[in-house]
Structure formats: structure tokens, C-alpha cells
Amino acid sequence: MSHTKLNILVQKCDELKLKITLLEGDSKSSYESSEWKQKNNRHNVKKLRDEYDELYSLRANKMMADSELVAKSLNDVPEEKKCFRNKSGLVALDLINNKHKYYVNQLNYLKFLTEKYKKNQNLLKSKHEEMQQENSEIKETKQDETAVSKDTRTLENKFEKSKLRYTEALHIFQAYVAIKQDMQQNNQTFDQQLDQLENSIKISEAEHDKQFKVNQQATCSRDIAITNLEKCEKEIHSARKEREMNISKVRKRAEEKKLQYTKRIGEPQILNDTNTGTMTLDDNDEFGISKISLYAQAITKIKQATGVTDTKEVVIRFENQGESKNRLENIKNENKENTTKLEEKCINLIQEFNQMRYSGNDKIVEAQIVLEEKRKEFSVIKFNLKEVNENLDMSLALLLSIKSGLNHLLDKLQPNANDLEKLKSRDSEKYSFQQLSLCDEKIDEIMLELKDDDINSTWNLLNQNEYISMIELGQPEYNTHIKLKIRKKENAF
Known part of the structure; x- marks a missing residue:
């Protein structure tokens, strides 16, 4: 078993060594490729910088040439050199063209105004000449004026005054004619109007008499009613007095009877004290x-x-x-x-x-x-x-x-x-x-x-029952306001 384990470990070590060698080879190749790429990039950057320097120098030369050209062209106008500073030739040309157009438009407008003023001047001159001619003619007519012209003017004034008077007279005449016609018409109907007025006056007088009579009757009825009321009041007053007198008499009789009753009750009590006998009513x-x-x-x-x-x-x-x-x-x-x-x-x-x-x-x-x-x-x-x-x-x-x-x-x-x-x-x-x-x-x-x-006994019993009920139930002696309990709403929480 130990031998097999060693073989397995040896194999694993060999595999790891192979992997390490492969990784080292890969790292070398990647390092070499990166160095080569860096060299190429540096070379490209140098090329681009050289191209940029060349372009910048060309631009500077062109700008110098444009600025020299603008400066030479604007030697007469040094104030406008500031506007064209650091600007290319094309931009400067556009600005100059725009300014040229603006100045041309202003010149055309001024020409139009001058022509207009010239026309007005000619018109005014012609009017002035006409006025001078008229003044000269008026002076000549004043010098040549005679007595005939004065007479004609006076006659014209008199004619106008007579016209006005004639119109006034016509107006007055028409007014008088209208008044005359109205008077004639009124004269024809005046008698009838008078008769109508007399009839209306008579009718109003008759109505007035009727109303006066009605008023008298009303006053009479009012006086009669007042007298009747006074009589009724007197009768009521007398009847009330009689009633009060009768009531007072009845009360006196009742009091006398009560006194008699009390005396009768008192006498048997005294007799019972003195004499041992009993007496009843x-x-x-x-x-x-x-x-x-x-x-x-x-x-x-x-x-x-x-x-x-x-x-x-x-x-x-x-x-x-x-x-x-x-x-x-x-x-x-x-x-x-x-x-x-x-x-x-x-x-x-x-x-x-x-x-x-x-x-x-x-x-x-x-x-x-x-x-x-x-x-x-x-x-x-x-x-x-x-x-x-x-x-x-x-x-x-x-x-x-x-x-x-x-x-x-x-x-x-x-x-x-x-x-x-x-x-x-x-x-x-x-x-x-x-x-x-x-x-x-x-x-x-x-x-x-x-x-x-x-x-009396029933009355006493009723009073006793009321007293007992008041004590048992705890009722008040008189009417009192009892406050009822207000139910509060329970909260949901």
C-alpha cells in the first residue's frame, strides 16, 4: 500500500513540473510580445508627434502670412486691427465682406433720404413762389380798390340782415296762426267742457254729502258703542263687587261655624277634665x-x-x-x-x-x-x-x-x-x-x-304613604333637575 501511494505522489509531482514548465514558457512568450508592442507604439507616437509639429509649423506660417496680409491691408485703419487678431484669412475676408455690405446699405439709405429731402425742398420752393405771387396780387387789388366795392359789400350785408328778419317774421306769423286755430277749436267745445265740469262738480258734491252722512253715522255708532261698553263695564264692576261681598259673607259664616265647631270640641274636653263624663258631637x-x-x-x-x-x-x-x-x-x-x-x-x-x-x-x-x-x-x-x-x-x-x-x-x-x-x-x-x-x-x-x-284620616294616610315612599326611594321633596349619564363612545383601540 505504501509503495502505491508513493507512485501516485511521484506521478502528481511530475504532472505539476510539466505544468510549471508550460506556464514559464507562456509567460516568456507573453513578455516578449508585450515588449514588441511597446516598441511599435513608441515608434508610432514619434511619427505622430513629428507630423503634428509639421502641421503646427505650417499653420503658424499661414497665420503669420494672413496676419501680415491683414496688417498691410489695414494700415490705413489701425483701430480695426484688433478685431482681426489671431484670425485666419478666410474669416477675416468674411468679416470684411459683411462690413462692406453694411456700409453699402447705409450709403444707399442716405442717398434715398437725400433724394426725398430734395423733392420736399422743390415742393416748398414752388409753394413759396405761389404765396409770393398771391401776396403781390393782393397788394395790387388793395391799391386798385374803389368806392364801388365798398358799396357792394354794404348792400350784401343789408340783404343778409333783411333775409334773417323775413325768416323771423314768417316764424312768428305761423305761431300766431296756430294759436288762432286752437282758440277757434276751443271756442267750439268750451260750452260742452263747462257743462261736463259742472256735472262732475255736482256728482262730487253729492258723493261728499253721502260720505259726510256715513261719517256722522259712524261717529254715532262709535259713541253708542262706547256708551254700551261703559255700561257693560259698570255692570261687570258692580257684579264683581256683589260677588266679592257674597264671598266675604260666606267666608265670615264659614269662620263663625269653624269657631263654633272648635268651641263645641273644647267644651267636652273641659268637662272630661273636671267631670269624668264623656260627650260627643x-x-x-x-x-x-x-x-x-x-x-x-x-x-x-x-x-x-x-x-x-x-x-x-x-x-x-x-x-x-x-x-x-x-x-x-x-x-x-x-x-x-x-x-x-x-x-x-x-x-x-x-x-x-x-x-x-x-x-x-x-x-x-x-x-x-x-x-x-x-x-x-x-x-x-x-x-x-x-x-x-x-x-x-x-x-x-x-x-x-x-x-x-x-x-x-x-x-x-x-x-x-x-x-x-x-x-x-x-x-x-x-x-x-x-x-x-x-x-x-x-x-x-x-x-x-x-x-x-x-x-282627615284619608288625607293623613296619603301624606304618610308619600313620606314613606320618599324615604324608601330617595325621592327629593320638590321637583329637581336630574342629570342623566351620558354614554361615551368606546374607542376602537
């Missing part, structure tokens, strides 16, 4: 007192709901308001008709005024006075209409408030379905009266139910 007195207190509570509730003392007054007020509403609506419609009529009359009067404008100053003044009176009447009627509309709005608002009070009272009393079916539709006029009657019936039923019950 009569059942009739207790029943009367409880009934009075129930009525008082019901009346206070009705007052809170409707703002009125008695149910009869509510009914009377409803009836009066229905009549007043109808009356106000009728007055409103009548006023609207009157306003439309007055507006039409006002328009007609304005048209008549426009027709009568050119008939004379007196008629214009009268028409203006009539117009102002009508406008004043119209403004007064408008003001009255506004007041009537305001009263109507107030009455409607009052009606609505009363109706809402009745609805609230009905909701509080909680009527049955059968009772509600008895009521007519809301659009009917008797709906509110039916509501009132239903409220009266319900109040009477409640009063009958509460006859046998002890009101």
Missing part, C-alpha cells in the same frame, strides 16, 4: 262641616284648573264669548266690505282727479281736499279694523285657554268610555258645554262617594 254637625270642606277643596281644584270661581260663571262666559265671537266676525266682514268699497271709491276719485287736473286750479284744490278727507276716513276705518282684529284674537286665545282647562279637568276626573261616547265631535259648538256638564256630574259623584268617609 252631633252627627249632623260633623257631616255638615265635612261637606263644606269637601266643597271648598273641589272649588279650589276647579279654580286651579280653570281660573274661575263658579261653574255657572264659566257657562255664562262661554255663551257670551260665542256671541261676541260671532258679532266680531260679522263686524270684521262688514269692515272688509267697507274697506274694499272705499278703496274702489278712492281709485275712482284718483282717476277723476287726474281727469280734472288740467281744468283749473280751483278744481284741483277741491279735489285734493276731497282726496285727503277720503284718505283720513280710510285710515280711521283701517285703525278700527285693526282694533277689532286684536279683540278677536284675544277672544280666540281666551277660548282656547278655557277649552284646554276643561280638557285638563276631564283628564284629572278620568271619565268612563260610556261618558266619553256621549260627547259630540270636537268640531261641534256644544262640545265644551257637554264637557262642563260631565265635569259637574263627576264632581257630584265624587262628593257622594266621600260622604261616608273621614276626609
Whole structure:
């Protein structure tokens, strides 16, 4: 095994030696070829440098020759030698040709201008000669002027003045003829115009009388209405006073009864302290007192709901308001008709005024006075209409408030379905009266139910229940604003 390994190593060494010898031969050949190429390149570079030197010397000689030629040619113009420095002959020739062309163009332009100025000069000379001839002729005519020329000039001036006067006279004559024709036409139709004006004046006077009567009637009706209103106010005031007197009397009686009741309660207590006996109140007195207190509570509730003392007054007020509403609506419609009529009359009067404008100053003044009176009447009627509309709005608002009070009272009393079916539709006029009657019936039923019950004990029980519920639920004593929790949006992150 060792012998075979040695043979393999020997073979490998021989192979490596052969490779080394081959590589050495290749390196020698490449070195020799590179040296030969370097020699050739050096030789070529020398040749090119010699050629460049020859060309540069030729160029320098040519430039010297061109510069000498340019210098010789521009000896007369030393200032332009700087422009042609270090430039070949061809370039210098091109520049010289361009400058030559420029100077030739300038020369041609100057020649054209000289010819133009010569022509203008000749024209001016001819004009000057003509002016001199005219001046000489004028001088000759002035010297030869005689009295005949002066006379002709004066006659021409007089003729022109007479022409102007003639035209003015013709214009005045035509104006007077036109005025005469207009006067003749007016004379033919003047009587008819006068008759028409007299008729229109009579018609306007009759209308004025009618309007004056209407105004008087309106003032009378206004005074009557004011007196009626004052009477109504006095009656209402007296009725209110009587009502207050009655209420005060009833209150006094109630207070006296309360005092009597307290005295009666106090007497048996004293007797119990002194004497060991027991005394009780009569059942009739207790029943009367409880009934009075129930009525008082019901009346206070009705007052809170409707703002009125008695149910009869509510009914009377409803009836009066229905009549007043109808009356106000009728007055409103009548006023609207009157306003439309007055507006039409006002328009007609304005048209008549426009027709009568050119008939004379007196008629214009009268028409203006009539117009102002009508406008004043119209403004007064408008003001009255506004007041009537305001009263109507107030009455409607009052009606609505009363109706809402009745609805609230009905909701509080909680009527049955059968009772509600008895009521007519809301659009009917008797709906509110039916509501009132239903409220009266319900109040009477409640009063009958509460006859046998002890009101004070039930009232105390209700107060105790409310107190217990407030403590248990933690409710506040009065109405308070509770802040609700605001839910915040959860972030996506």
C-alpha cells in the first residue's frame, strides 16, 4: 500500500513540473510580445508627434502670412486691427465682406433720404413762389380798390340782415296762426267742457254729502258703542263687587261655624277634665262641616284648573264669548266690505282727479281736499279694523285657554268610555258645554262617594304613604333637575 501511494505522489509531482514548465514558457512568450508592442507604439507616437509639429509649423506660417496680409491691408485703419487678431484669412475676408455690405446699405439709405429731402425742398420752393405771387396780387387789388366795392359789400350785408328778419317774421306769423286755430277749436267745445265740469262738480258734491252722512253715522255708532261698553263695564264692576261681598259673607259664616265647631270640641274636653263624663258631637254637625270642606277643596281644584270661581260663571262666559265671537266676525266682514268699497271709491276719485287736473286750479284744490278727507276716513276705518282684529284674537286665545282647562279637568276626573261616547265631535259648538256638564256630574259623584268617609284620616294616610315612599326611594321633596349619564363612545383601540 505504501509503495502505491508513493507512485501516485511521484506521478502528481511530475504532472505539476510539466505544468510549471508550460506556464514559464507562456509567460516568456507573453513578455516578449508585450515588449514588441511597446516598441511599435513608441515608434508610432514619434511619427505622430513629428507630423503634428509639421502641421503646427505650417499653420503658424499661414497665420503669420494672413496676419501680415491683414496688417498691410489695414494700415490705413489701425483701430480695426484688433478685431482681426489671431484670425485666419478666410474669416477675416468674411468679416470684411459683411462690413462692406453694411456700409453699402447705409450709403444707399442716405442717398434715398437725400433724394426725398430734395423733392420736399422743390415742393416748398414752388409753394413759396405761389404765396409770393398771391401776396403781390393782393397788394395790387388793395391799391386798385374803389368806392364801388365798398358799396357792394354794404348792400350784401343789408340783404343778409333783411333775409334773417323775413325768416323771423314768417316764424312768428305761423305761431300766431296756430294759436288762432286752437282758440277757434276751443271756442267750439268750451260750452260742452263747462257743462261736463259742472256735472262732475255736482256728482262730487253729492258723493261728499253721502260720505259726510256715513261719517256722522259712524261717529254715532262709535259713541253708542262706547256708551254700551261703559255700561257693560259698570255692570261687570258692580257684579264683581256683589260677588266679592257674597264671598266675604260666606267666608265670615264659614269662620263663625269653624269657631263654633272648635268651641263645641273644647267644651267636652273641659268637662272630661273636671267631670269624668264623656260627650260627643252631633252627627249632623260633623257631616255638615265635612261637606263644606269637601266643597271648598273641589272649588279650589276647579279654580286651579280653570281660573274661575263658579261653574255657572264659566257657562255664562262661554255663551257670551260665542256671541261676541260671532258679532266680531260679522263686524270684521262688514269692515272688509267697507274697506274694499272705499278703496274702489278712492281709485275712482284718483282717476277723476287726474281727469280734472288740467281744468283749473280751483278744481284741483277741491279735489285734493276731497282726496285727503277720503284718505283720513280710510285710515280711521283701517285703525278700527285693526282694533277689532286684536279683540278677536284675544277672544280666540281666551277660548282656547278655557277649552284646554276643561280638557285638563276631564283628564284629572278620568271619565268612563260610556261618558266619553256621549260627547259630540270636537268640531261641534256644544262640545265644551257637554264637557262642563260631565265635569259637574263627576264632581257630584265624587262628593257622594266621600260622604261616608273621614276626609282627615284619608288625607293623613296619603301624606304618610308619600313620606314613606320618599324615604324608601330617595325621592327629593320638590321637583329637581336630574342629570342623566351620558354614554361615551368606546374607542376602537
